[in-house]
Amino acid sequence: MLIPKTASWVVRKIIASRELVLQGQVADGTLQTILKSALIGNGFAIRKMYLTLLPQHPKVEWKSLSLQASIHPRYKFILWLALHQRLATVDRLMKLGIQVPPDCAFCGLYRETFAHLFFECAITRQMWYRLCVWMGYRRNIADWNTEVKWACKLAKKRAGLAEISSCAFAMIVDAIWREWNKLRFQNSSLLAAKVLKDIVIQLNIRGQANRRWYDALQGLNAYP
Structure with missing residues (x-):
C-alpha cells in the first residue's frame, strides 16, 4: 500500500x-x-x-563494555566509534579521497590501519601494556578483537578492579585517538608517560567517590 x-x-x-x-x-x-x-x-x-x-538481530559481544556505567560518556563516544571501527584512520581517509601520509603517526614504520593502531603498533601496544601492568595484569597484548573480548569479560563484573580495568581500556582508546590527532594534524610529539599519568590521575579522582574503586586503587602503584 x-x-x-x-x-x-x-x-x-x-x-x-x-x-x-x-x-x-x-x-x-x-x-x-x-x-x-x-x-x-x-x-x-x-x-x-x-x-x-522489532527486527531480531544477534547481540554484539561488546554490549557489556559499551553499556558499562563506570565509563564516562566522554570516553564512551570514541570507544563506540572504535568498536564499530569507524574512526577516521589513514586507510579510511584514503577511501574517502583524502590524501595523508600513509605511515603510522606513532611508530612511522608501517602503513597505518585500524588494526595497526590498536594494538599492532609497538608504541600503542606498550602504552596499553604499561597500564595493564599498573593494574596488576601481566599479560601479552594481542590484537584489537582479543583485547575487546578481555575488556568485555571484566565489564560484566562488579568488582572494583574489574570496573577500573574496563574503564581504563576505554580511556586508553580515547587517549590513543587524541594523541593520534595531535601527531597527525598538529605536529605534536608523544609524551607517553604523561598520557598514562593523566589516565591514572583521573581514575584516582573518580575513586575518591567510589568505595570499591578506592579500596582497589590502594593496592596499586602511584603511576605506571
Whole structure:
C-alpha cells in the first residue's frame, strides 16, 4: 500500500507498521496469531506488539563494555566509534579521497590501519601494556578483537578492579585517538608517560567517590 505524501507523520507510521505486520505474517504465522501475542488478558498491549515488530538481530559481544556505567560518556563516544571501527584512520581517509601520509603517526614504520593502531603498533601496544601492568595484569597484548573480548569479560563484573580495568581500556582508546590527532594534524610529539599519568590521575579522582574503586586503587602503584 502506497503511503500518501500528504499524510501526517502519525498516519505514515501507522501505514508503515501495517506493512511490517503483513510481512511478519508470512514468517510468523497468521495475522490473528501475531495480534494474539500482544494480548494481556482481555486487553491489547502496545508494548508487546512493538516488541513483536522489532527486527531480531544477534547481540554484539561488546554490549557489556559499551553499556558499562563506570565509563564516562566522554570516553564512551570514541570507544563506540572504535568498536564499530569507524574512526577516521589513514586507510579510511584514503577511501574517502583524502590524501595523508600513509605511515603510522606513532611508530612511522608501517602503513597505518585500524588494526595497526590498536594494538599492532609497538608504541600503542606498550602504552596499553604499561597500564595493564599498573593494574596488576601481566599479560601479552594481542590484537584489537582479543583485547575487546578481555575488556568485555571484566565489564560484566562488579568488582572494583574489574570496573577500573574496563574503564581504563576505554580511556586508553580515547587517549590513543587524541594523541593520534595531535601527531597527525598538529605536529605534536608523544609524551607517553604523561598520557598514562593523566589516565591514572583521573581514575584516582573518580575513586575518591567510589568505595570499591578506592579500596582497589590502594593496592596499586602511584603511576605506571
